[in-house]
Amino acid sequence: MRRRLINSTLAVVLVVIAVFGGTLVIVETRTITNSAQESVESEALRLASIVDSRLISEERISAGLLQDQIAAKRYARIDIPGRAAIEIGERPDGDVIEARATGEEGESVLVQEPRAAVTGEVGRTLMIIGGVALLAVVAAVLLAVRQGNRLAAPLTDLAETAERLGSGDPRPRHKRYGVPELDRVADVLDGSAERIARMLTAERRLAADASHQLRTPLTALSMRLDEITLTEDLETVREEATIALAQVERLTDVVERLLTNARDPRTGSAVAFDLYEVVKQQLEEWRPAYRSEGRAIVCSGRRDLRAVATPGAVAQVLAALIENSLMHGGGTVALRTRVTGNQAVVEVADEGPGVPADLGARIFERTISGRNSTGIGLAVARDLAEADGGRLELLQPQPAVFGLFLSRAPED
Known part of the structure; x- marks a missing residue:
């Protein structure tokens, strides 16, 4: 040129x-x-x-x-x-x-x-x-050489920027050259870099969320299948297989929910459902894990409570809270359902040391964890709760008490 x-x-x-x-x-x-x-x-x-x-x-x-x-x-x-x-x-x-x-x-x-x-x-x-x-x-x-350098250098720079984008480095340069046409190309490349960065972030977030959300259910399913292989009682095999199939369906729902949430965190499919059924389902899934740790998980409160949300999302939120109590809490974990105003509330409490004072409200931020965990579970749980118009709060830091607030379904 x-x-x-x-x-x-x-x-x-x-x-x-x-x-x-x-x-x-x-x-x-x-x-x-x-x-x-x-x-x-x-x-x-x-x-x-x-x-x-x-x-x-x-x-x-x-x-x-x-x-x-x-x-x-x-x-x-x-x-x-x-x-x-x-x-x-x-x-x-x-x-x-x-x-x-x-x-x-x-x-x-x-x-x-x-x-x-x-x-x-x-x-x-x-x-x-x-x-x-x-x-x-x-x-x-001399003027042509100067103009050639002025035009060739930015084009070389833009080519390097495009090559960086192609090699997986989506950082925008925000560099302009004083030439309207070249600045327009730089704007387009910077916009593309920002979009690529957002897509890569979303993909990494989806991978991290999926890894975190599927790890424990898969472990529970593996334990259930182990029990099937160790028993010769046909009735027990059928019962365990039925439970395993239900867990597979819930895993499928978890995957679909994660994909939907990755595309649009505010997308929900709220319906009226029996809140206690979801709580009882989580108790059945997590009881073997707590039993292996020598701990107990119990439930109390209203059993006729109906809420408006996505059942699969509520199950994931409760699973995150129960897993958090298993990893960071201590003693018996208690789930309690209650009503406050026009909202249905599920509280998850344990007898452990609670949330450290230096974490406070930051407990729901990604990468924030009191121990050597990923710090993803509570952040994902909060996003899932907000997607259905609910909210997840830390009601008491020591001992830790978390509350999931959902819209209450009108009584028939």
Whole structure:
């Protein structure tokens, strides 16, 4: 691109010089030639006038007296009737510019100038024009090089930015170049970088959420399948298989919910459902895990409570709270359902040390955890609760009590 810009600029300058320079050369040549001819004619008339005045006053006329009246390198011949011709200067050879004038006393004046003198002046003028043209070419090349660098460097920079985007580095550069077209390309690349960064963040978040949300249910399902392989009682096998199938359906719902939430965290499919059924389902799933840790999980409160939300999302929120109590809490975990105003509330409490004072309200932020965990579970649970118009709060830090607030379904 740089070479093309230099060549195109140089071509334009050369065309301009050829057109205007050629015209200027012709005009200057004619002007110099005409000026020389006019000067010779003017000198011939002036010399004739001087000779007339001396003849009238009967003064002596000689070449020495008229020598100062003739320009250098010019030749003059004065023919006076009845007298010898007077010659001033050396008669030129070759092509000459000449002029003749006749005085009132009958004298004749001839003035000649070598055309070589005019040619020399024309040559000097051409040299000046050629020098100016050369300076114009040099200036045009320098300007083209500067413009080429100004355009080529941003294009190289934009190409590197596009290459970085293609290699997985979506950081926007926010760099502008003062050229509207290039700045527009930079704006588009920065916008693309921000969109790619958002998509990568969403994908990583989805992967982290899925890993966190599916880990414990898969472990419980694995334990259930192990129990099936260890028993020979057909009735027990059927019962455990039925429970395992229900867990698989819930896992499918978890995956679909995660995908939906990744596309739009505010998208919900709230319906009226029996809240206690979801609570009891979570108790059945988590009781084996608590039993293996030597701990208990119990439930109390109203059993006829109906709420408006997405059952799968509520199950995931409760699972996150129960898992949080299993990992960070202690003693018995108690789930209690109650009503406050037009809201149905599920409280999850344990007998552990509670939430550290330095965490406080930040407990729902991603990557915030009191121990060496991912810090994702409570953040995902809060997002799921808010997607259905509910909310998740820390009601008491020590011992920890979390409350899930949902819209209460109207009673039939």
